[in-house]
Structures are given as structure tokens and as C-alpha cells.
Amino acid sequence: MNWFKISLQLNKFPINRAQKLLREIQKLPEEGYREYLEKQRKEIVEYHLIHNPFYQKFFGNKYFNSWEEVPVMQKSDLQRPLKERLSNSFSKSNSYVGKTSGSSGHPFIFAKDRFCHALTWAEFIDRYHWIDINLNQSLQARFYGIPLDFYGNMTERFKDRVSLRRRFNVFDLSEKKMLEFLERFRKSKFDYVNGYTSAIVLFAKYLEKHQFILKEICPSLKVCIVTSEKLFDNDRTLIERSFGVPVVNEYGASEVGLISFENSSKEWIVNSEGLFIEILDENNRVLPFGEEGRIVITSLYNKAHPMIRYEIGDTGTLCRSSTWKRPVLENLTGRTNDVARLANGKVVPGLTFYYVTKSIIEDAGSIKEFVIIQTEPDTFKIEYVSEKEFTLLQHQKILAAIETFVGKDLKVNFERMDVLVRNKSGKLKQFTSLI
Incomplete structure (x- = not known):
């Protein structure tokens, strides 16, 4: 039928x-x-x-x-x-x-x-x-x-x-x-x-x-x-x-x-x-x-x-x-609206952050999901779900990659979460700018 x-x-x-x-x-x-x-x-x-x-x-x-x-x-x-x-x-x-x-x-x-x-x-x-x-x-x-x-x-x-x-x-x-x-x-x-x-x-x-x-x-x-x-x-x-x-x-x-x-x-x-x-x-x-x-x-x-x-x-x-x-x-x-506007006037596609950090983060093996949020022109937050906290070495590798591919003098904060926030339909937005 x-x-x-x-x-x-x-x-x-x-x-x-x-x-x-x-x-x-x-x-x-x-x-x-x-x-x-x-x-x-x-x-x-x-x-x-x-x-x-x-x-x-x-x-x-x-x-x-x-x-x-x-x-x-x-x-x-x-x-x-x-x-x-x-x-x-x-x-x-x-x-x-x-x-x-x-x-x-x-x-x-x-x-x-x-x-x-x-x-x-x-x-x-x-x-x-x-x-x-x-x-x-x-x-x-x-x-x-x-x-x-x-x-x-x-x-x-x-x-x-x-x-x-x-x-x-x-x-x-x-x-x-x-x-x-x-x-x-x-x-x-x-x-x-x-x-x-x-x-x-x-x-x-x-x-x-x-x-x-x-x-x-x-x-x-x-x-x-x-x-x-x-x-x-x-x-x-x-x-x-x-x-x-x-x-x-x-x-x-x-x-x-x-x-x-x-x-x-x-x-x-x-x-x-x-x-x-x-x-x-x-x-x-x-x-x-x-x-x-x-x-x-x-x-x-x-x-x-x-x-x-x-x-x-x-x-x-x-x-x-x-x-x-x-x-x-x-x-x-x-x-088109997923762009990061930096303090120096530079405009960067938001997924650039996701690309440069993804391989480093996933090398750890215990990372389930993560998203990147721009909170200020020079400040970003990485929210992640993981079995354990990022190590200092992981922090340093991510910061180095962002400096190489995005720009210098950027602050990155890390927050381990139990679960990431999805929108009403269930989608997960990989990069968000709050600027």
C-alpha cells in the first residue's frame, strides 16, 4: 500500500x-x-x-x-x-x-x-x-x-x-x-x-x-x-x-x-x-x-x-x-550571517574557527560536541561536551591555531557543558556571533 x-x-x-x-x-x-x-x-x-x-x-x-x-x-x-x-x-x-x-x-x-x-x-x-x-x-x-x-x-x-x-x-x-x-x-x-x-x-x-x-x-x-x-x-x-x-x-x-x-x-x-x-x-x-x-x-x-x-x-x-x-x-x-567581526576591523567566516579547532579538539578522543560563540570583538567562548576537562596543552594548541588562521590578541574562554543548547527544531549552530 x-x-x-x-x-x-x-x-x-x-x-x-x-x-x-x-x-x-x-x-x-x-x-x-x-x-x-x-x-x-x-x-x-x-x-x-x-x-x-x-x-x-x-x-x-x-x-x-x-x-x-x-x-x-x-x-x-x-x-x-x-x-x-x-x-x-x-x-x-x-x-x-x-x-x-x-x-x-x-x-x-x-x-x-x-x-x-x-x-x-x-x-x-x-x-x-x-x-x-x-x-x-x-x-x-x-x-x-x-x-x-x-x-x-x-x-x-x-x-x-x-x-x-x-x-x-x-x-x-x-x-x-x-x-x-x-x-x-x-x-x-x-x-x-x-x-x-x-x-x-x-x-x-x-x-x-x-x-x-x-x-x-x-x-x-x-x-x-x-x-x-x-x-x-x-x-x-x-x-x-x-x-x-x-x-x-x-x-x-x-x-x-x-x-x-x-x-x-x-x-x-x-x-x-x-x-x-x-x-x-x-x-x-x-x-x-x-x-x-x-x-x-x-x-x-x-x-x-x-x-x-x-x-x-x-x-x-x-x-x-x-x-x-x-x-x-x-x-x-x-x-552569510555567520561571520566574526574582529576588533581590528577584520571579517572572518565563522566556520574558520570551527575548522581550525575541530581537528585539535577531536584528537583528544573524549570530545563529543563543541560550538564557538563570539561574545566580544576580541573574545570567543568554546562550549564543549566531554568526558573530562581540556588540558592546558589542548588550550595552547587551540589558541596557537586560532592565532595562525584567524588573528592575534584574541581571548578564548572554555566552558565544559553537560549538554549543548540546540534551537527549537533541534539543530546545533556550530558558530554564533553575539556582536
Whole structure:
């Protein structure tokens, strides 16, 4: 029984029609794909210029002349009541309504028309087939957070049950809870793991510490999909070694859906069917393939709410070999707001701190997780979960690495924690600036 598809249909999401359109788009030849994208992005702009008063005002012109004139949309532009942003004839009752996690610091409520939401799921179904996962049949071990209020909690658990998902709550990642996780894998025939990178890495460390291979405990396990947080190469190696299955990297956002998905060659294939992806510089000019900039996304089929030249809040690069039909995301550097501004005026990507300290910290073996917080222009705090305190030698090595790769005369405080604070959705932010 195709329970997942049936649940979409019962909620009036036309999944069959969406899958039919997806197949038609995928059949388009490379030489005609640019024409498809230009036609579709023009149509979605013109639709909202006619039917969406909010977008009419935001756009500042009655007519579409050229794509370069289309304004870039920031998350802050959307932080107003949803009813003010919906297109004519759309409402909360006839749309899919969701809320972003707020990991960028700018949470907001968004909407998709039912066909657009169905197309998002058609894209997920298609990509999961690449790794032999069938959303109608495959059982998922889901490492995510869950709403704590009664209604939200019950709603999410019902959705999990219908969607063949079994929730592993990432708000409690103690050793006792990890043992409970392990027993669930012993008793269930999970096909795949899906969830936040940091939580899955922590479970992998637990497995390695106790010399378990998850595939041996749960032989039905095929693959692990990580999402929402950066996957470092050594973490991929750890997960694959501890789980005994390949790791696949997924990049998406609730407000636009699937952005890119890793294929068997470890290429991050961008979703060019339902989205149009651009890399822009600080002046909103399109950068050529191979250059790093701000990731800007257009949802080509969302008629309920404009997501047009929408800055997602991440920085990245499209591979030089990318084409209109087959763009490849070469790297995802981090969030545009995750930068450290030093007292001398220097601006440093926040993940630089994470990179330079990660290998040193993990040499100790007992470090489970850590985050870096900038509290002053010259002061940083490293919060970490560990079996024992950092040694003086570890302190000195970290300070030396930061001085080499970031700057001199910086103060670094260390605080050992029992557990690190995650946001409401369960994500762990690796670097935060409080400046």
C-alpha cells in the first residue's frame, strides 16, 4: 500500500499530477533547458505582479522587463503577517503553511500552493530512488527535534506514523538515550537514517566508542542521509565507519523544498526542475560558475506566495562544469550571517574557527560536541561536551591555531557543558556571533 502517496492525496496535494510534470521536465533536452527556465521564471514573476499586492509593492514596477531588474528578496522582507503576503484567492485553508526553523536568525511563516508542495515531494521521491529508498515502503529512523506543545507534538507523531518515520528525539543525546536508540535499531527493520548532522555524528561517536557497527545490529539498514547542518569530511568517514552504510548529503529548506541532493558520485546535484538557483555577489550581480557568493533561489511554481530571487542565507559555489539543466553545487560554505567581526576591523567566516579547532579538539578522543560563540570583538567562548576537562596543552594548541588562521590578541574562554543548547527544531549552530 502506498501510504505516503495516499496521505498526500487525502490532504489534497496532487502528487500524481506533480510527478507527471516532473517527468516531463526531466525529458527536456539540455539545449532547450535554458528556454524552459527563462520562460518559467518570467511566468512566476508576472503571475505575482498580477495576483499578489505584496509583491507588486515589493517589485516597484508594474511590468517584467528583464530578470536582472527583479529585486532580491531578503528574509526580513517576509517578516510580516502571512495574510499580507498571500496571493489573491489563496488563504491558510487552501495552502500548505509552514514555518522556517530560524537558524539564520530570521524565522517567518510561509505558504505554498498545494501543487507546489506536491511537486516538492515528487522531487524528494525521485531523488530517494537514486539511493534505493522508496518513501511509500522504506522505514526511516528520524534524528530530528519535535514540537514540545501537545498539539504540535501529536501532529508530528501522526505525520511520522503515516510517513513511515520513527522519531529519535535529538533533544536528549545522553549515553542512556543512545543505548535506547541502539535497542530500537535491534528491534526494527530500518531502511535508512535521516536527520541533523550533529546528532547523527554524536550517535556515530557513541557506536565507535562501544565498538558497534549499526549495520550489524540492524542488517536492513541501507543508507544514512544527513541534512540541515554542515557535513565535514572526517565526520562522513566516522559515520560510514560506525554505521556500515554510505552517507548521502541533502540540502534543503522548508520554504523552498529540496535544493540539492548527492548522487552516487558524491556530486551535489541541484534541483533545476522546480527551482532556479543563482550565486550573487554583494551587488546582486550573477557570478560565473566556480565563484563563491550568496545563494539566491526562485521557486518556479509557488503561486500562493512569492519566493522569487529569495536569498536563503547561505553562501556557496556552483561547479564550473554546471549547465542550465544540471547545475552542481561544489560547496556550501556557510551562512552569510555567520561571520566574526574582529576588533581590528577584520571579517572572518565563522566556520574558520570551527575548522581550525575541530581537528585539535577531536584528537583528544573524549570530545563529543563543541560550538564557538563570539561574545566580544576580541573574545570567543568554546562550549564543549566531554568526558573530562581540556588540558592546558589542548588550550595552547587551540589558541596557537586560532592565532595562525584567524588573528592575534584574541581571548578564548572554555566552558565544559553537560549538554549543548540546540534551537527549537533541534539543530546545533556550530558558530554564533553575539556582536
